[in-house]
Amino acid sequence: MELRGKLALVTGGSDGIGREIALQLQGLGAEVIVTGRSAGKLQAMAALGFSTIAGDLSQQAGIDAIVEGVAGKPLALLVNNAGVGSDYELDDIPSLASAAQCIDTNLYAPIAVITRLLPQLKAQGDAMIVNITSGLALAPRAGGPIYCATKAALRSYTQAIRYQLRASSVKVMEALPPLVATNMTSGRGGKMMTASDCAAEIVRGIKANSAEVAVGQTKLLRLVHSISPALARRIMIQY
Template identity: 75%
Template sequence: MELRGKLALVTGGSDGIGREIALQLQGAGAEVIVTGRSAEKLRAMAALGFGTIAGDLSTPSGVDAVVDGVADKPLALLVNNAGVGSEYELDRPETLDNAAHCIRTNLDAPIALCTRLLPVLQAQPEAAIVNVTSGLAIAPRAGGSVYCATKAGLRSYTQAIRHALKDSNVRVIEALPPVVETNMTAGRAGKKMNAHDCAAEIVRGIRTGKREVNAGMVKLLQLMHSISPALARRIMIGF
């Protein structure tokens, strides 16, 4: 996809991987609008030349704000990047609200945005949807059951709509990051991929027409899963 002159929307684009994707799309000549919940971070992005939309994607009003903000614009690239973790614990019913928040943000919102913005995307000569899932969509870990479920659900949805749109002008791309150094993973031990490098792989995949972008160590996980799904699950479940 030629990015120069295209209008892109990056949800969760004021921080972490989303911010890096936005910066690199802008560097490639795209006009970029980012969404976020932090007024301070959005002001910082506006100062860098980005369009901004404030909205909490876990709420219907937040989704409405994003749709209304781009519905009359020539949107050619939708990057569903916004995501949250979940402090859900199986033996604590009081954490079900956390689980619901995670599901609304990570799964419901991307589905809503794909559905509601599809006519705008189809009106362009060339367009793409990028859904950011996770290596954990391939094989889950026990410590993040709801988060893993949302990403696995988004992966399945992405594969299904790719087939549904195969004869259209809208390409559907799945980006699968590994554990990346962001605010969401702060304090978590282990090797983490740099957000800039992860975003670079995703943007390169958009430009070169990939259907699936396995970033960093996810390449190894995909290889392992292709050889033995059971082995990949056994390794990842305790990760």
């Protein structure tokens, strides 16, 4: 995909992987709109030349604000990056409110945003939807069942709409990052990929019109999963 002069919307684009994607798209000549929940972080992005939209994607009002914020614009690239985790330990009586927020942000919001913005994307001669899932969409970890479930569901949704849109001008790409050093993963152990390096692989995939991009160590997980899904599950479930 040629990015110069294209209008892109990056949800969750004021922090973490989304911020790095926005910066790299901007560096390639795209006009980028970022969304987020933090007024301070959005102000910082505006100072770097980004258009911004405030909106909490776990709430209908936030979805409405984002959709209305790009209404009538020649949107060519939609990056559904916004995501949240959810603590869910059955022995500790988990919070269903946290689970609902995770499901709404990670799964319902991308579906709603895609559904409502698809006519604008189709109106462009060359457009793309990018859904950021996770290596955990392939095989879950015991410590994050709700998060893993949302990413697995978004992966299935992405594959299905890619087929539905196969004859249109809208391409659909899935990016599957590994464990990345962001605010959401702060305090987690283990080797983490930098957000900048993760974003670079995703942006290369966008430029190449890739259908799927396994990022970093997810390449190995995808290979193991292709050989033996059961083995991939046994490896990942303990983390």
